[in-house]
Amino acid sequence: MSQLNTKARIGLIGLGVMGANLSLNIAEKGFPIAVFNRTGSVTDEFIAESGDLRDALVPTKTYEELVAALDSPRAVIIMVKAGGPVDAVIDALVPLLEEGDMIIDAGNADFHDTRRREAALREQGLNFIGMGVSGGEEGARHGPSIMVGGNPASYETIRDIIEAISAKHEGDPCAAHFGPDGAGHFVKTVHNGIEYADMQMIAEIYGLLRDGAHQAPDEIGALFERWNKGPLNSYLVEISGKVLQAYDPATGKPMVEVIVDKAGQKGTGRWTAIEALTLGQSPSTIEAAVAARSWSSEKETRLVGAEIFGTEPEFRPTLPKESDFEEALLVAKLVAYDQGFKLLKAASDHYDWGLDLARAAEVWREGCIIRSALLDDMAAAIRSGLPQDQLIFSPDFIAHVKGGLSALRRVVSYATSAGLPVPALSNALAYFDTMRQGRGTTDLIQAQRDFFGAHGFERTDGGEGKHGPWHA
Numbered sequence: 150m151s152q153l154n155t156k157a158r159i160g161l162i163g164l165g166v167m168g169a170n171l172s173l174n175i176a177e178k179g180f181p182i183a184v185f186n187r188t189g190s191v192t193d194e195f196i197a198e199s200g201d202l203r204d205a206l207v208p209t210k211t212y213e214e215l216v217a218a219l220d221s222p223r224a225v226i227i228m229v230k231a232g233g234p235v236d237a238v239i240d241a242l243v244p245l246l247e248e249g250d251m252i253i254d255a256g257n258a259d260f261h262d263t264r265r266r267e268a269a270l271r272e273q274g275l276n277f278i279g280m281g282v283s284g285g286e287e288g289a290r291h292g293p294s295i296m297v298g299g300n301p302a303s304y305e306t307i308r309d310i311i312e313a314i315s316a317k318h319e320g321d322p323c324a325a326h327f328g329p330d331g332a333g334h335f336v337k338t339v340h341n342g343i344e345y346a347d348m349q350m351i352a353e354i355y356g357l358l359r360d361g362a363h364q365a366p367d368e369i370g371a372l373f374e375r376w377n378k379g380p381l382n383s384y385l386v387e388i389s390g391k392v393l394q395a396y397d398p399a400t401g402k403p404m405v406e407v408i409v410d411k412a413g414q415k416g417t418g419r420w421t422a423i424e425a426l427t428l429g430q431s432p433s434t435i436e437a438a439v440a441a442r443s444w445s446s447e448k449e450t451r452l453v454g455a456e457i458f459g460t461e462p463e464f465r466p467t468l469p470k471e472s473d474f475e476e477a478l479l480v481a482k483l484v485a486y487d488q489g490f491k492l493l494k495a496a497s498d499h500y501d502w503g504l505d506l507a508r509a510a511e512v513w514r515e516g517c518i519i520r521s522a523l524l525d526d527m528a529a530a531i532r533s534g535l536p537q538d539q540l541i542f543s544p545d546f547i548a549h550v551k552g553g554l555s556a557l558r559r560v561v562s563y564a565t566s567a568g569l570p571v572p573a574l575s576n577a578l579a580y581f582d583t584m585r586q587g588r589g590t591t592d593l594i595q596a597q598r599d600f601f602g603a604h605g606f607e608r609t610d611g612g613e614g615k616h617g618p619w620h621a
């Protein structure tokens with residue numbers, strides 16, 4: 150069975166895309182690893198293709214063999230489909246483990262599940278780590294961004310492995326322990342929420358350039374490639390530039406033109422929005438991105454709507470300058486990150502996690518999907534203290550916001566007049582305008598509530614009486 154004389158330092162269950170690549174990454178960094186997959190033939194194929202790393206891998210065909218191959222205290226990473234499969238694997242493993250052993254769920258778990266699993270395993274003397282891993286297939290193989298939650302003492306026993314396999318930013322590992330139980334998986338969930346918003350905003354700008362400026366996909370791709378050399382430098386802008394300049398080998402058409410414009414939103418984006426609402430937050434750019442994916446799935450309805458109403462606008466507004474689109478995207482993106490960090494802070498306060506938000510920004514600088522040149526400055530701004538927990542109020546970002554605000558207004562007004570939907574960009578603007586409006590319109594809401602339900606209100610002058618004269 151084993152190619153090793155000594156036992157493996159760590160085990161991994163689930164040799165799907167992520168598990169296989171993470172195992173090779175761990176083996177490459179010099180840590181012997183025992184692997185197991187429910188379907189044994191997958192393990193055989195994985196080992197057959199492992200090349201030079203074969204000697205650091207211990208293939209196993211049963212849970213018993215896997216556990217027997219591990220050094221004590223045992224540490225086993227689970228990298229299977231999130232939800233029920235994770236519970237099934239835990240149920241199979243637990244009877245074979247001993248007090249002090251550790252299970253690490255490295256999938257995209259709902260952090261509520263992680264909290265539940267951590268508490269249940271703790272009762273049985275076992276450690277449970279919830280570990281968010283971002284970076285897709287490439288990241289898992291060569292350096293993902295890793296967000297850990299769970300007992301800090303048990304994390305210390307595997308920290309050397311996790312830091313070794315993670316991406317690095319100027320030598321600093323993009324891996325950190327964020328707090329107990331579900332803290333790591335929550336940071337990963339919010340990462341994915343920001344990812345939804347960032348992707349949606351880039352797609353909205355693409356839509357305006359395609360349907361408003363009538364640019365071809367490869368022109369837009371080349372523009373994104375240029376933007377990627379400036380302040381918008383980020384993985385998502387980079388890959389969008391590449392995608393838009395790719396052609397379908399079968400038809401010769403631009404690749405995006407042969408892709409159906411429908412997407413699902415079952416996972417982490419939706420969880421971010423749901424948890425935010427539960428915590429009394431409303432990250433409007435993330436909510437808009439989740440909504441946009443839902444709307445996109447109603448393709449048939451949209452086609453009927455286009456038949457009834459047409460897609461031509463009532464009048465033709467003036468197209469903003471190309472640089473306006475770039476500046477608008479930058480400001481809107483800052484708002485999306487602002488909302489993400491604010492949500493992390495709210496969850497940290499609620500669950501008493503003590504999340505280090507600056508560290509989250511640092512861990513996202515490399516390896517993950519939302520990596521971006523801005524994150525280093527964001528980390529510094531957060532460390533200096535954010536007024537009202539708002540990134541966009543930070544002295545480091547006020548100039549950026551002021552500089553791009555009129556461009557965002559021009560782009561959103563253009564889109565609105567041209568009949569082109571920009572839910573995330575317009576929600577970024579609505580949020581900004583609300584957060585800088587000292588006196589809003591909720592005085593009337595409170596009066597309405599008092600009128601129909603005698604709910605009462607607070608007076609601006611602090612005076613007596615908390616009801617209006619309507620029923621006098």
Ligand SMILES: NC(=O)c1ccc[n+]([C@@H]2O[C@H](COP(=O)([O-])OP(=O)(O)OC[C@H]3O[C@@H](n4cnc5c(N)ncnc54)[C@H](OP(=O)(O)O)[C@@H]3O)[C@@H](O)[C@H]2O)c1
Nearest residue numbers: 163164165166167168187188228229230231234256257285
């Ligand atoms: N793909 C990505 O880019 C990415 C990025 C970050 C995080 N993630 C997360 O990482 C996790 C793994 O994702 P993935 O894309 O590699 O693979 P996946 O398709 O989510 O899962 C495939 C693996 O799960 C195993 N599995 C499914 N049900 C099982 C069960 N009941 N008992 C035991 N094993 C079971 C499969 O075994 P069999 O071979 O026997 O079917 C296979 O090894 C997920 O939580 C995913 O959300 C994925």
